[in-house]
Amino acid sequence: MTVRLAIKVDVDTLRGHREGVPNLLRLFDRTGIRASVFFSMGPDNSGKAVRRLLRPGFLTKMCRTKAPSTYGWKTLLYGTLLPAPLIAGPNPQMLRDAVRSGHDCGIHAWDHVKWQDLLPRIPPEELAADFDRACGLFEEIAGRAPRSCAAPGWQVTEASLRMQERKGFLYCSDCRGREPFLPVAEGEALRTVQIPTTLPTLDECLGTPGTTDASLEDAYLTLLRRAPATSAAQDIPEPRTPKDQILHVHTVHAEMEGLSKLALFESFLTACRARGVRFTALDDVARAVELEKLPLCPVEKGTLPGRAGTVALQGDPIVPWMHRLA
Numbered sequence: 001m002t003v004r005l006a007i008k009v010d011v012d013t014l015r016g017h018r019e020g021v022p023n024l025l026r027l028f029d030r031t032g033i034r035a036s037v038f039f040s041m042g043p044d045n046s047g048k049a050v051r052r053l054l055r056p057g058f059l060t061k062m063c064r065t066k067a068p069s070t071y072g073w074k075t076l077l078y079g080t081l082l083p084a085p086l087i088a089g090p091n092p093q094m095l096r097d098a099v100r101s102g103h104d105c106g107i108h109a110w111d112h113v114k115w116q117d118l119l120p121r122i123p124p125e126e127l128a129a130d131f132d133r134a135c136g137l138f139e140e141i142a143g144r145a146p147r148s149c150a151a152p153g154w155q156v157t158e159a160s161l162r163m164q165e166r167k168g169f170l171y172c173s174d175c176r177g178r179e180p181f182l183p184v185a186e187g188e189a190l191r192t193v194q195i196p197t198t199l200p201t202l203d204e205c206l207g208t209p210g211t212t213d214a215s216l217e218d219a220y221l222t223l224l225r226r227a228p229a230t231s232a233a234q235d236i237p238e239p240r241t242p243k244d245q246i247l248h249v250h251t252v253h254a255e256m257e258g259l260s261k262l263a264l265f266e267s268f269l270t271a272c273r274a275r276g277v278r279f280t281a282l283d284d285v286a287r288a289v290e291l292e293k294l295p296l297c298p299v300e301k302g303t304l305p306g307r308a309g310t311v312a313l314q315g316d317p318i319v320p321w322m323h324r325l326a
């Protein structure tokens, strides 16, 4: 059985961008891995995430995952007591280096916190304007237009999916799920393939009681051998990938795996290599899929263990009505 693993890096904050990304690029260089990296291009409003204090479970998780030491106190004040600094514009080198090193780079957000916390309430024109700013700055720095994006906090609406669809991207990675699929919005199948994250994130695992750094690596290595599943679905349909092939997508954060959890992450990647796991990047996955063979799935809201609030989940495949008649 071949296990393929795509590493998806989300860059959420200024500190993650300036310190975490260079650390990760060096790590990928050492381990010979080509990753997919998604950049937050505009302001770092991390401090405004205090809004999430009102959500059940958030404070417990912040304490368990030692958020202040992971993100730094300064980061937790951006956009509130401290002004929100711009991330990519004044620090273009990290994105440029990632592109030059051959990584698959795309858009995470203009304003991560705004998207993650307020998406359904952002008027469509404002949403599109923010996204265009992110794409414009990306092109200015990278020397090419973005070909992909990954929604902050796995938050999507039908409006955000349609806005992204108009960009004609190679793929989007906005959801949690089992396998590549075409999303259905307002009853209509979109043409941009969604490649969902299949594994739990490190902060979700740390947010689960009883988990230690030491047990994490083993837990991940076990998960890699299993076909991806969504916890939301009771009746989980089998992924359509051939039985002898498993594709996993692992989302890591520049703020976490690129900083305080760098050694743990390196050890995990080395262990994967030793077990014959093949690394791939999301753009290679997107180029290899046959659109007409992809399942059509709705994008649903659901919860995940260790994560506060809801995220976008790949729903069960929709059987086209003609197939049902046959």
Ligand SMILES: [Zn+2]
Binding pocket: 010, 011, 012, 108, 112, 152, 153
């Ligand atoms: Zn993010």
